[in-house]
Amino acid sequence: MTAYDVLEMVNGILYTTGLFNLSWKLCVMWLIAGVFLYLAIVKNFEPLLLLPIGFGIFIVNFPLVPLMGYTEAGHGELLRLFYRYGLEWEVIPCVIFLGLGAMTDFGPLIANPKTLLIGAGAQLGVFVTFTGTVLAGFTLKEAASVGIIGGADGPTTIYLTQHLAPQLLGANALAAYSYMAMVPLIQPPIMRLLTTPEERKIRMKMLRPVSKTERIIYPLLASAVIALLVPSVIPLMGMFMLGNLMKESGVVERLTETAQGDLMNIVTIFLGISVGATMQAENFLSAKPLLIFGLGLVDFMVCTAGGIWATKIMNVFLKEKINPLIGSAGVSAVPMSARVSQMMGQKYDKQNHLLMHAMGPNLAGVIGSAAAAGMFIAMFD
Amino acid sequence: MTRLWILLAVMLIFSPARAGADTTSPAGTADFFGAPVMPGGKEVSRTDARLEKSFDAPPEKVLEFFKEALKDEKEVKFRYRASQTYVEDHAARQWHSITIEKNDKGGADVVWMKDNWTWILGTLILRFFGVFVVLLVLYLAMAISGAIISRALKRAEAEP
Numbered sequence: 001m002t003a004y005d006v007l008e009m010v011n012g013i014l015y016t017t018g019l020f021n022l023s024w025k026l027c028v029m030w031l032i033a034g035v036f037l038y039l040a041i042v043k044n045f046e047p048l049l050l051l052p053i054g055f056g057i058f059i060v061n062f063p064l065v066p067l068m069g070y071t072e073a074g075h076g077e078l079l080r081l082f083y084r085y086g087l088e089w090e091v092i093p094c095v096i097f098l099g100l101g102a103m104t105d106f107g108p109l110i111a112n113p114k115t116l117l118i119g120a121g122a123q124l125g126v127f128v129t130f131t132g133t134v135l136a137g138f139t140l141k142e143a144a145s146v147g148i149i150g151g152a153d154g155p156t157t158i159y160l161t162q163h164l165a166p167q168l169l170g171a172n173a174l175a176a177y178s179y180m181a182m183v184p185l186i187q188p189p190i191m192r193l194l195t196t197p198e199e200r201k202i203r204m205k206m207l208r209p210v211s212k213t214e215r216i217i218y219p220l221l222a223s224a225v226i227a228l229l230v231p232s233v234i235p236l237m238g239m240f241m242l243g244n245l246m247k248e249s250g251v252v253e254r255l256t257e258t259a260q261g262d263l264m265n266i267v268t269i270f271l272g273i274s275v276g277a278t279m280q281a282e283n284f285l286s287a288k289p290l291l292i293f294g295l296g297l298v299d300f301m302v303c304t305a306g307g308i309w310a311t312k313i314m315n316v317f318l319k320e321k322i323n324p325l326i327g328s329a330g331v332s333a334v335p336m337s338a339r340v341s342q343m344m345g346q347k348y349d350k351q352n353h354l355l356m357h358a359m360g361p362n363l364a365g366v367i368g369s370a371a372a373a374g375m376f377i378a379m380f381d
Numbered sequence: 382m383t384r385l386w387i388l389l390a391v392m393l394i395f396s397p398a399r400a401g402a403d404t405t406s407p408a409g410t411a412d413f414f415g416a417p418v419m420p421g422g423k424e425v426s427r428t429d430a431r432l433e434k435s436f437d438a439p440p441e442k443v444l445e446f447f448k449e450a451l452k453d454e455k456e457v458k459f460r461y462r463a464s465q466t467y468v469e470d471h472a473a474r475q476w477h478s479i480t481i482e483k484n485d486k487g488g489a490d491v492v493w494m495k496d497n498w499t500w501i502l503g504t505l506i507l508r509f510f511g512v513f514v515v516l517l518v519l520y521l522a523m524a525i526s527g528a529i530i531s532r533a534l535k536r537a538e539a540e541p
Contacts, residue, residue, distance in 0.1 A: 126509075
C-alpha cells in the first residue's frame with residue numbers, strides 16, 4: 001500500500017464525516033437553536049417545550065445526520081418517524097389535549113359562563129392577522145395557520161398548521177410557544193393602554209361553588225356542542241373533554257394521573273423534538289419565518305386587545321361589571337395569562353384577587369381558538 | 382412605537398408578495414388574471430373583475446378542460462355542488478374562482494372572478510361571528526343546565 005492509497009482512504013473516511021459538508025446556513029441554525037436553549041435553560045421560558053425544540057433544531061442541522069430523511073429501504077429515520085406518526089397523523093396535539101383536560105378545573109368557567117364570550121372576542125387577532133398574512137403574499141391556508149398563533153394555544157396551532165400548511169409547522173409552533181412564554185412581557189402594556197385606572201380596580205363578586213354533577217355534565221355538554229357546530233376540531237376537543245371527564249368523575253384516578261403525568265411528559269418530548277426537527281436550514285432560512293414571527297406578535301397583541309374590548313362591550317350591558325383586566329386572559333396561554341391579570345389587578349388594588357375570575361376567559365380561550373381553527377378547516381375542506 | 386415601525390418595514394421588505402403574484406395561466410392558454418379560459422364559446426359579459434362565457438359543450442366536458450388545465454395546481458379546490466362546480470383558488474393568485482353551471486340548452490355557463498377582498502373579508506367576518514355563535518350556544522347550554530341542576534340540588538336538600 002502506497003502513501004497515496006493511505007491518503008485516498010483517509011480522504012474517503014473524511015468525506016463520510018460531516019466536516020466537508022458544513023455550510024453557513026447550518027451555523028445560523030445552531031445559533032437559532034442556541035437562542036431557544038438559552039431561553040429554556042437560563043430564562044426558564046416554557047422549558048418543557050423550548051428545550052426539546054431547541055435541541056431538535058440543533059441536532060438536525062448537521063450534515064449527513066440520518067434523522068429526518070429516509071433509509072435506502074424507504075423507511076423513515078428516527079425523527080422522521082416521530083414526526084410522521086406524531087404530527088403528520090395529528091396524534092400528539094390530541095394526546096396533549098387529553099392530558100390538559102385531565103389537569104383542567106372548569107369550575108370558574110361553569111360558575112361564570114358568560115366569560116365564554118370573552119374567549120370569543122379574544123380570537124379577533126386570529127382573523128385580523130389572516131388578512132395581514134394574505135397581504136404579505138402567503139396562501140390562504142398559510143394565512144389561516146399563521147393567524148391561529150394569536151389564539152396562544154400550542155396544540156391547536158400545531159393541529160391546524162399540520163392540517164393546512166405543514167411546511168410552516170416549525171416556524172408557527174415556535175412562534176406560538178415563544179409568545180406564550182412572553183405573555184408577561186407582551187400583555188401588560190396593552191392592558192394598561194386599553195383600561196382606565198377605575199376599571200382596573202373593579203372588584204368582582206366571589207364565584208359560586210360548582211357541584212360535582214355540573215362538573216361531570218360540562219365536558220359532555222361541551223363535546224356535544226362542539227361536535228355539532230365545529231366537527232372538524234372534535235379530535236382535539238373530544239380528547240380535551242375526555243381528560244376532564246376522567247378527572248371530574250373521580251372513578252378513574254389511575255388513568256387521570258397517567259394522562260396528566262407520564263403520558264403528557266412522553267408526548268411532550270416527542271412533540272418538542274419533532275417540531276424542532278422540521279426546522280432544517282434549507283426550509284427555515286427564508287423570509288417567511290421572519291414574517292411569521294412579526295405577524296405572530298401583532299396577532300398576540302390584537303387578541304389581547306380583543307379580549308379586553310369584549311369585556312368592555314359586555315360591561316355596557318351588565319349590572320355587575322367585569323374587570324376588563326381579565327379580558328386579556330381570553331388568549332388561551334393557560335394559566336400564564338390569567339396570572340398576568342391577577343398580577344396587574346393587584347398592582348392597582350392589593351385586595352383584588354382576579355385569578356379565579358380570569359381562569360374563566362382563559363379556558364374559554366382554549367375553546368375559542370379551537371372553534372376558530374374549526375372555522376378555518378371548514379373553509380378549506 | 383419606533384420598534385413597531387421598524388418591524389412593519391422589515392415585514393414589507395421581506396414580503397413574498399413583493400416577488401410578484403403568479404399571474405400566468407397554468408395551461409399556457411388564454412387567461413383571465415391567470416385563470417385558464419377555455420377556447421371558443423360566446424362572451425356574455427366582461428368587466429374588470431368578472432368574465433362570463435357560454436359554451437355549447439356540456440358542463441362535464443368543460444369541467445374536464447379545467448381539471449386538465451389546473452392539474453398541477455395544489456392550491457386549487459374543486460367543490461361539486463348540485464347544479465354547479467365551483468373552482469376556488471387558495472393561493473395568492475390574482476383570480477379567485479371559476480363557476481361552471483349547466484344552462485337551459487344543455488351547455489355550460491362559466492364565470493371567472495378576479496380575486497377580491499370582499500370575499501376574504503366577508504368570510505373572515507362571518508367566521509369570527511361563527512366563533513361567537515359556538516361559544517354563545519355553549520354559554521346558553523351551560524346556563525340552562527346549571528339552572529336545572531342547581532334547582533334540583535336545592536329541592537333535594539329541602540326534602541327531609
